[in-house]
Amino acid sequence: MIICISWIKINNIFDPMLWYKVENFFDNSCVQVADVVVGFGHLEKKGKDDVEALIAGSGGGSRKGFDYLCWDLYARVSQWYSEGSDSEQAAKKKLRLDTLHLIEQGGNATAELAEVISTAVLRRHLETMARLGIEYDFLPRESEILHLKFWESAFEKLKATGVLYEETEGKNKGCWVMRRPKSEFSSEVNEGPDEDAKVIVRSNGTVTYVGKDIAYHLWKFGLLGKDFGYKPFHKYPSHECWISCEQGEKVHPHFGGVRAIYNVIDSRQSDPQSNVIQALRGMGHTAEADRYTHFSYEMVALTPRYAEELGYTVSEEDKKKPYIEVSGRKGFGVKADDLMDLMIAASRGEILKRHVEWSEEQVSETARQIAYGALRYFMLRYTRNSVIAFDQKDALAIEGETGPYCQYALVRAKNIFRKAGVAPEAVLAEYAQSAGLNAILGSEEGGDIWALLVRASKRIFVLEQALVASEPAYLAKHAFQLAQEFNNFYHKHRILTEENAAMKSLLLTVAAVVLREISATLKLMGIESPEAM
RNA sequence: GGGCGAGUAGCUCAACUGGAUAGAGCACCGGCCUUCUAAGCCGGGGGUUGCAGGUUCAAGCCCUGCCUCGCCUACCA
Structure with missing residues (x-):
């Protein structure tokens, strides 16, 4: 029912290793469905035909579809249950249970209404997840x-x-x-x-x-x-x-x-x-x-700061907490589609500051890649037993351990090859045949380069550890460390203006290796590699 | 009451099966663009790893007790 961003904590990490099927159990006979059915029946006074009309009408273009209606209605019903005298509340509680039992039994009008509602919400859920590349x-x-x-x-x-x-x-x-x-x-x-x-x-x-x-x-x-x-x-x-x-x-x-x-x-x-x-x-x-x-x-929650940004009033007590737990019943949270839209809008703004010349298509494609990358990275950078306090600003920051930071390092490498007019794959193929690296790597200056290469070579090892420990965060850490070390390397060496031909060739090769490795590591986390940003 | 998880720098988190000076990021302070994108890089301060014992050559990690927080349990799904 409630589209929860927790879903993306696991993704295609197992992709290269295993053949698998993704099932999403659909709890379509649960009390939450019953609550929405009660909501339509008793608060909205709507029957099956009305609901079907609503579903049909809420499709066209807008993402604020039928699932949004249900989100609001669910919170209202929860509120409604707690209102009135004791006997009224008891009656509502009975109505709720009766509804649930009718749904479980099936073969009646209430169950049919529940079926229509839950299926419509399920369809929306698939669309939302598909945005992040999650398929069932x-x-x-x-x-x-x-x-x-x-x-x-x-x-x-x-x-x-x-x-x-x-x-x-x-x-x-x-x-x-x-x-x-x-x-x-x-x-x-x-x-x-x-x-x-x-x-x-x-x-x-x-x-x-x-x-x-x-x-x-x-x-x-x-x-x-x-x-x-x-x-x-x-x-x-x-x-x-x-x-x-x-x-x-x-x-x-x-x-x-x-x-x-x-x-x-x-x-x-x-x-x-x-x-x-x-x-x-x-x-x-x-x-x-x-x-x-x-x-x-562990669950995903929101930082008090982000809750305020989303327009919720946050009590003084909650402001002191590191995070606030979301609650569909209270109507407190952020819907996955909204979250993605907000993040896309934010990264779009950053892109437009720098690339006025870009086409609309290029801007929106890159904004999408950065926003989804930021989201996925943020979900995956914490170990599983740590509560994630989500904050858009932290997730989308270019500084610090974030998706955009890793993507930026990779884009820098891509820029070098674009300017140089060679493909990184070609550089790798060529360098594999030359054999002049010992002298440079053995020198004092080569120590850092060597260290970077060693780190870059650890992807499979890290992946193995991540699988053994069932801990995707190891991959996130690896991507970040590699990006960080590459940024250092990037700053230290001017590759394109390097005069020593052997050195330049080596530097280009290292850049190609790191580019390949960051890109592959991010891909394991379901994060795309933008061409530029 | 019972079960699980957590407590590490001001904040958010790491630390592979016990191993070298406990590491990152944020925030803070100070530097660095005539150069492949500064959305960056470098440097700095900041720690009695909740408390008290124990095992070990060696403990953030293992054992015992205690304190604090969160979640789950007691014919809700």
Whole structure:
């Protein structure tokens, strides 16, 4: 529902190493959808036809589409729930739950409205992500997990393997529960119920989110014995994105039954995630459990300064904090499309200061590359367990550890080759055959050049470390250090006016190597290399 | 109450499995454009790594206790 910039914390880092598929689980039967449905029905007094008209009308050109409407409505509904007398609030709460249950059941007008809304928002989500080059292969939806009775199959297996047991005493009486990984009840005092156990099936017979997630992950590993229906949903230039449905097409790509899973979910989900892994292990699927990685990361928040820039009033108390957590319920945050637009506008301004002669196309293309590069770099420069306090000014700064800084170093190198009228690839090919570098590199002056070359040669090593540690920030650090060292080199040596031919040749070669390496490292982070800036 | 993460320069963060003088960036101060883009470069100040013990030749990192903050848990998704 809420388009969250966290999504771009993971991107194509795995691209060169693995063949993989990107799935985005779509929680289309969740309470947030129910809230928006309540909003349209009770605040806006709109039915399915009205909503469909809104969706159709909100398309044309403007990015402020249907998802923006939902964002606002969601915040209003949340506010509305908390208003009125106790009995009124209770009634609203009941309405909310009833709506949720109708959506989960399906086959009714409320569920149809929810379907229309969630699909429209999903389409907008794909468009937004596509701007950053993020594409999906498959969109499994919660509604199919429910309607295709994935849970029922999983439940049988969970009962048969003894992972779940029915609690007969204590506060969880009547629930089907699962022991948590660490509760070593068996060896210790074993009297009374394990009250710390995780409830999977409530006493009223409904399944919790974790239960559905277990079923979903059994499917992912091909252990469920059931499959989704599939239909095409969205066409990217290079491939098709499929979506789950109850009765799909006969011919479709194969999804599920994978060897390994990387679940990119923020660290607040670590408890439910460990429950899922524990369930797999308990069912005897230990190998699969070992190949299940919760790629957890901390949330993205906003600095108080940026929150103010966005027009929010920030309390004195919040101003002292390093960051403020975004909240869709409170209507506090920045929408990904807005963020990108703001950053593009800002980098555009910088470009126009310097290149009045550029064509409109050149300006907007470069502004886009810089803005997206700045955004991606900022998301990736922090290690995963650090909260990212987003600030546009910091992200877009040319000074400091930023995307634009790295891009600028690379552009400087490109300028040299443009002025020299040679291609960096040609320089590399030529230099590989000459053999006069020992004398220069061995000299005192050559020490720094040698150091730069050594650093430049470390890309694969750094990538390997980044993969082992599941830490994209290592790549960001490498790109920055290389850019920094190159800027130093650039300042120290006037390459084009160098008179010593052997030296000039070496300097050009080093520039070509560094250009290639910064560019390749940035590419691993999904950051483009502008021609000029 | 329990679980996870964090505490490092004024601020935001690094530090690969324990290893040399704990590093960057921002901010601050001072320099550097007749030159391939100064959107840059160089230099400077700034630290008892939360506290107290312990293990080790060696601890920001490991162990014990305590303090502070955040998140997750207690039949919400």
